[in-house]
Amino acid sequence: MTAVSTNQTARFSARRIYSVPLGCKVSRIDAAALADSVEGGEAALAGPGDADVLLVHGCAVTDRAERDGRRLVRRLRRANPRATLVVSGCLAERAGGSLARMPEVDLVVSLAARGALPEILDAHAAGLLPGRIVTAADAARAALFAMPAAGRPLEALIDPDRTRAFLKIQDGCERRCAFCVVPSLRGKERSARIEDVVDAVRRLGDAGVPEVVLAGVHLAAFGHDRGTRLVDLLARLEADPPACRVRLSSLEPMEAGDELVDLVASSRVVVPHLHLPLQSGSLSVLKRMRRGIVPARYRALAERAARANPRLHLATDLIAGFPGETDADFAETCRFVEDLPFASLHVFPFSPRGGTDAAAWHLENPLASGVLTERTRALRRIGAAKARAFAARAAGTTAEIVTLRGNRGLTDHYLEVSLELPPEGRLPGRRLQTRLVSGAAGMPLEAHPC
Numbered sequence: 498m499t500a501v502s503t504n505q506t507a508r509f510s511a512r513r514i515y516s517v518p519l520g521c522k523v524s525r526i527d528a529a530a531l532a533d534s535v536e537g538g539e540a541a542l543a544g545p546g547d548a549d550v551l552l553v554h555g556c557a558v559t560d561r562a563e564r565d566g567r568r569l570v571r572r573l574r575r576a577n578p579r580a581t582l583v584v585s586g587c588l589a590e591r592a593g594g595s596l597a598r599m600p601e602v603d604l605v606v607s608l609a610a611r612g613a614l615p616e617i618l619d620a621h622a623a624g625l626l627p628g629r630i631v632t633a634a635d636a637a638r639a640a641l642f643a644m645p646a647a648g649r650p651l652e653a654l655i656d657p658d659r660t661r662a663f664l665k666i667q668d669g670c671e672r673r674c675a676f677c678v679v680p681s682l683r684g685k686e687r688s689a690r691i692e693d694v695v696d697a698v699r700r701l702g703d704a705g706v707p708e709v710v711l712a713g714v715h716l717a718a719f720g721h722d723r724g725t726r727l728v729d730l731l732a733r734l735e736a737d738p739p740a741c742r743v744r745l746s747s748l749e750p751m752e753a754g755d756e757l758v759d760l761v762a763s764s765r766v767v768v769p770h771l772h773l774p775l776q777s778g779s780l781s782v783l784k785r786m787r788r789g790i791v792p793a794r795y796r797a798l799a800e801r802a803a804r805a806n807p808r809l810h811l812a813t814d815l816i817a818g819f820p821g822e823t824d825a826d827f828a829e830t831c832r833f834v835e836d837l838p839f840a841s842l843h844v845f846p847f848s849p850r851g852g853t854d855a856a857a858w859h860l861e862n863p864l865a866s867g868v869l870t871e872r873t874r875a876l877r878r879i880g881a882a883k884a885r886a887f888a889a890r891a892a893g894t895t896a897e898i899v900t901l902r903g904n905r906g907l908t909d910h911y912l913e914v915s916l917e918l919p920p921e922g923r924l925p926g927r928r929l930q931t932r933l934v935s936g937a938a939g940m941p942l943e944a945h946p947c
C-alpha cells in the first residue's frame with residue numbers, strides 16, 4: 498500500500514489531499530486520478546496529519562479487503578480528526594450504507610460520482626449535500642452549485658446577440674433574512690479567485706462582448722471566503738481596464754461599504770449603476786426582516802453615491818406588505834423612498850416562502866389582500882415617477898450605449914433608449930458615444946451618435 502499525496506491550491510486555502518488506494522491496479526489508477534482531480538499537481542505530504550482531505554479508495558473483492566478498508570478509515574481518522582474523510586472505490590459501491598454510518602466517515606462517493614470530487618468537496622463545505630452518500634445525481638447537483646476550482650475558466654452566460662455576458666463569481670449566502678429561502682438552497686458563501694475573474698472578464702472583452710455583468714447570490718460578500726473583497730477585484734480591473742465595460746448585479750447594502758460606492762461612482766470600467774435592495778424604509782420592519790441594516794445607514798450610502806456621481810443609477814428592491822407592516826410603517830417607507838435619489842424601484846408584494854419565519858408570521862396575521870395590492874401600487878407609482886425624473890435629468894446629456902436588437906440601446910447608467918441610427922449601423926453589441934434627447938411623450942429617450 499503506498500500513500501500518494503498531492504498539494505493543491507484549492508477553494509478556500511491550500512487543499513491538501515492524502516489518498517490511500519487499496520486493491521488492484523485499476524483501483525490505484527482511479528485513486529491517483531481522483532486525488533489529482535482536486536486541482537493542481539503533486540507534492541509529498543509528510544503524512545495524513547497534514548491533509549485537508551483524507552481519501553480511502555477502497556477494495557471490496559473480499560471480506561478481508563473490506564475489513565482492511567474500515568481499519569484504514571479508523572487509523573486515518575485517529576491521525577487526523579479535522580480533515581474531510583472520503584471513501585470511494587468498490588468499497589463505497591459495496592458497503593456505502595454502513596460506511597456512511599461510521600462516525601469517522603464524512604462522505605461516501607459512488608464510482609459514478611467520483612468525476613466531480615472537487616465540486617462534491619465544495620458542496621460538502623457549503624452544506625449543500627443531502628447526506629453522506631454521494632450519488633451521481635448529487636454530484637451533478639453539486640457541480641451546478643460549485644464555483645470553478647482555481648485556474649478553471651468561469652462560466653459565462655452570453656445573450657444571443659452577444660451584447661452582454663453574465664459571469665457568476667460568487668454563490669451562497671450566510672445571512673438569515675426572515676423572508677428568504679436562498680441560504681437554505683445555495684449554502685455557504687463561496688467565491689471565485691480574483692485572478693480567475695479578471696482573466697474571464699478580459700477574455701470576454703477581447704472576444705468582443707461589450708458588457709460583462711458580475712453576478713452572485715450575495716455578490717457584496719465576494720471574497721469573504723478567501724480573505725479578499727469585491728473592491729479588490731474592481732481595483733484590479735480599474736488598474737488594467739478590459740476591453741468591455743463591467744456592470745454589478747444586485748449588492749446587499751449590509752456589505753456594500755463606502756469604499757465600494759466610491760469606487761463604482763468614479764470608475765472608468767464599472768458602469769454607474771448600483772442595485773442596493775432596501776426591502777423597507779421602516780426601522781421596525783427592517784428589524785423584523787433581520788436585514789442587518791437601518792434606514793440611516795442606507796440613506797448615507799445612497800446619498801454618498803449620488804453626491805459622488807449624479808449620473809449614477811441607484812436601483813432598489815422593496816417588499817410591500819411584509820407581515821406586521823402597519824399603515825405607519827408603510828407611510829414611513831414611502832417617505833423614505835421618496836426622499837432618496839432612486840432611479841428605479843423593483844416592488845414585490847410580500848409572498849410567503851414556506852419554511853421562513855415571515856411565512857409563519859403571515860399565517861398568524863395575514864394582511865388583507867386589498868391592502869397588499871394598494872401598497873404595491875403606491876410604491877410602483879413612486880417608482881414610475883422616480884424613473885421619469887431620472888430619464889428627464891439624462892435628456893441633453895451624453896452617454897455610452899451598447900446597441901441592442903430592434904433599434905434600441907442600453908446606456909451605462911441603465912436606461913433603455915431608442916436608437917437613431919441608419920440600418921447599417923444598428924448591429925447589436927456595439928459601444929457608441931451618444932447624445933440623449935427627449936423622445937415623444939411617454940417614449941424612451943432617443944440616443945443620437947455623437
Ligand code: SF4
Nearest residue numbers: 670672673674677679
Ligand atoms: S435576502 Fe439576500 S442577504 Fe438576505 S438571506 Fe436572502 S440572499 Fe441572503
